[in-house]
Amino acid sequence: MLDLEGVSVAIAGAPVLRGVTLHVPAGGRVALIGRNGAGKTTSLRTLMGLLAPSAGRVLIGGEDAARLPAHHRARLGIGYAPEDRRLFGGFSVRENMVLPAEVLGLTGAEIRRRLDLVFGLLPELVTLAPRRAGGLSGGQGKMVALGRALMVGVRAVMLDEPFQGLAPALALRYAEALKRLRDALPELAILITESNPELLRPLVEATFVIERGEIA
Amino acid sequence: MITWFDENGLLLGLALLDGLAYAALVFMVSVGLNLVFGVLRVLNVAHGSFYAIGAYAAASLGGMAGLPVWASLPVLLLAAVLVGLVLGPVIERILLRRIYAEEPVIQLLVTFALFMILEDAQKLVWGVQPVSNDVAVRWLGTVDVPFAGDVIPFTKYQLFLLPGVALATLVGLAWFLRRTLTGRVIVAVTVDREAATAMGIDAKKVFLLTFTAGAVLAALGGALASPTTSLVPGIGAQTIVLSFAVIATAGLGQIEGAALTALLIGLGRSVAVYFAPELEVVVPYIIMVAVLLVRPQGLFGAAEARRV
């Protein structure tokens, strides 16, 4: 579903990824483990098309994504929840979730269907829905970012350090939501980054460890 | 006080009417500048050149032989749209697209260079002699405005048309940005370009669209101004610095704020024109400095979100 094949990426001249190969099968749940600065976020951003590789190939659903503009990822059913949430602060939570679906040109009925699905998986979002995204705490924002990613991510979602900065209680709830996700949407591929391998063990089937831009 | 008003009442009325018309034009230009800055994060120094070229194009088109008088108004719109649709996309695609990742000073200078180029281009096409074409103003005629027990004859063009167009732009733009999908997409790109891209939004298309819209708005401001004044080299420069003052005073990313500030500055300037002509150019900046002394983020700007 999501593949990096020998991908190298440099940011401002400094190499961040060196020949990274990574495979997430359709419906697979994969963890990408590494310390900060190892290249986890860069890997995800490269898969999202936000960074261009200097070498190697990026495959989305088996197709070479080199010529695919970044904004087409959502069209292919790939959702992305960035590490720092990146919600649109002036919009309500609901508007944040609906926007990507509207951009894809989904029908109103389809949007409502997906909203119901996401609300079912993440019941916390129901009460948050009318609130302004800018006023949420960091932990709540992470939940909303996950919900927003699921609105378009029907084939795969990429979650960047979802547990980073969450207090233990909230981290537990987030992990439960991920378990529900796994049971409810078995065909959905999930790629999660984390710096602590222990945390994801019960949630994933495969683990890649990245160190200094290389898969170890 | 009363005697002052007896002597100067008419002048004051005229200044207010003039100021309102002028504010409408200033708003058209600065709201476009503000929109472009919000989305592209580039402060476009050449924005004033669109105004100037819109004005010259409108005067030239309107001056063509055989044009019926009623066409003088649609021609203004046509000229603005033509100028915006030609210059906007070309400049965005060829020039700006290369510099979105650069430091602000580089972006400023690129548009500054563009300003210099367009400035000479205007002189090449329209020369340095004043150009004017006031068919539209004459065609609409004047109306007597009662003021303080007296009447002021004033052109309908300036009294109704200019503020009307500005108001329609204000309401239309606010509605568009808040209520339509394209509008919300533009807002999303303004807030966070990369997140918007990840949501499936084509930021490049949004940039192109926004820049073109800004160019059309500036050109429309110029086209609407053209029947009320004679056009000389340098009007673009004058307009851009005034628009800078408006958006800095209003606060960045404000539409309604830009309207109120344009009104404030437009009225202030036109009162100065009648009562202290040597201060005409200075007044907008005095207003700006006074406002920023009290509110460093501008009249309506939100204080930067803090993050530590």
Added chain:
Amino acid sequence: MRRAEPWLALAGALALVAVAWAAPWLRFILTLALAKGIAVLGILLLLRAGQVSFGHAMYAAVGAYVVAFAAPSMGDVLVLLPMAMLTAGAIGLVIGLFITRYREIFFSMLNLALSMVLYSLLEKFYAITKGSDGIRVAPLSIAGMPMDGPMAGWVMFGTALTVAACFWWVARQYLISPMGEALAAIKTRETRLEFLGVSARGVLLVAYVLSAIMAGAAGAIIAMTSRHVTPLLAYWTSSGELVFIAILGGAGGVLGPFLGAVTYELIRVYAAAAFADIWQMALGLALLAVILFAPGGVWGVIAGLLRRARAT
């Protein structure tokens, strides 16, 4: 690079003297270029803090008008120059106290706005300033000796070169001092600076006043060289020109402003001669070419050549 700089500066100065001697008509141009280089040095200090002033021509205009007003009563270069610098510095201090509260676009635009205020005052108060006609500068002397003919040209050229050398040294030392390094800290992390107990405003104010003094000196030299001052000196496009030269020269080294200024003036003179009506357009195109194809500016090109020379 830093160690090679004094030698480059010396070589550059000698080259300028040689050119001025060989082609006397260029001497005037080079004097103006050196003066603008001094003003650009001030822009460079502010750029180090990440701030772009789009109004610094106002301080050049202050320096120039000080010369124009004072020349009839005390027309000595050695008096006028410090007087212009002091006045510009004092005005810079007053404005700086206000303007250093602002950053980025607000900083740029407030400078621009204030320069436009000065411009229109100079233009509108005809009784004092003779409006856009400008003022002819009265005959000058240096250390009591009257200046005239070709000797005046050489005196101004020498003055410009000396002042440029002094400010070059000042800027060079200043930028590696704690205060100079703190300028770059304003650009990257102003919050931290405050939490180190350092007043970011104070740091920026020192640089701002210094930059105003430099621009004042530049304006004085321009006025004494061209012997004619007009409000156009304060116009925002003149300020834009200074920022333009800073980027043209390359923001890397302290020599950049002078490299940029000489290049700029030469392009301008030749553009004006070759395309009389569209010299502005030619200049704009040249600027675009530099930004798009030589982003390090002239200084960057030279630094690259030096590195290559050392490598072989």
Added chain:
Amino acid sequence: MSAAQRDDSVLLEARGLRLAFGGVKAADGIDLSVRRGEFLAIIGPNGAGKTTFINMTTGYLRPQGGSIHYDGEEITGLAPRAIVKRGIGRSFQLPQLFTEHTVLQNAALAIAARRGVWHPFAPLLSMSVIDEARELLNRFGLDGIRDSRADSLNEGARKLADIAMATALRPRLLLMDEPTSGVAASEKMAVVETLARVLREAEVTAVFVEHDMDVVERFSDRVAVWSQGRILALGPPGEVLRDPDVLREVIGVAAVDPSAASGAGPSREGAPDA
């Protein structure tokens, strides 16, 4: 730090601090006394107002009500610079480094800030400053990367450099906002140990926000539990971390049930980097 060394007199005293953003109460009557020489940990869920407390104490935010006294003097609402001058330092959740400078220059600027930056012609990296800067970096184990630009460091090194800069001012009270977030789990204990040693040597009183309960348990003398702008509990870690209310609110287990705490999924050692 043993109880014997501790001076029980109060160094920092907050009384009734209140601050709301929009409708959200970030501080809803905070009373807290910090004793001279102690290490006080602040724990609590996201959005409880922990960073807000640090921001108010260091002058970054002005409380809407209440007062803060430091060493007997009221410092409520003073500007950050004035508070720094009185000996209160802070580090940041997101490290605030001068990204265009090297690690050594960052340290040197902090030292110069203490000694006074207003020398226009003495180079920043003059010998006396360099010596102290290198000594500082040495203490934090950062000397090996002193010539790296600050924006090229990994998160752990950035965190340490951030704290090193705060200590360069020789504060008597240091407030640290999540000093271990972003530090890899494997390095966390080593980082905290280094930090605790340095602070103890310099006799610095420390207040730190922390999500990792192991770190809290090992390095704090007292723990304050934050919840919705209030202090839910305050006391020694052995007591507070076993309080059922705290467990439910902060740590996320329903009761003191060892199987729940060590079960699958993110558990109490949970939220690794947080």
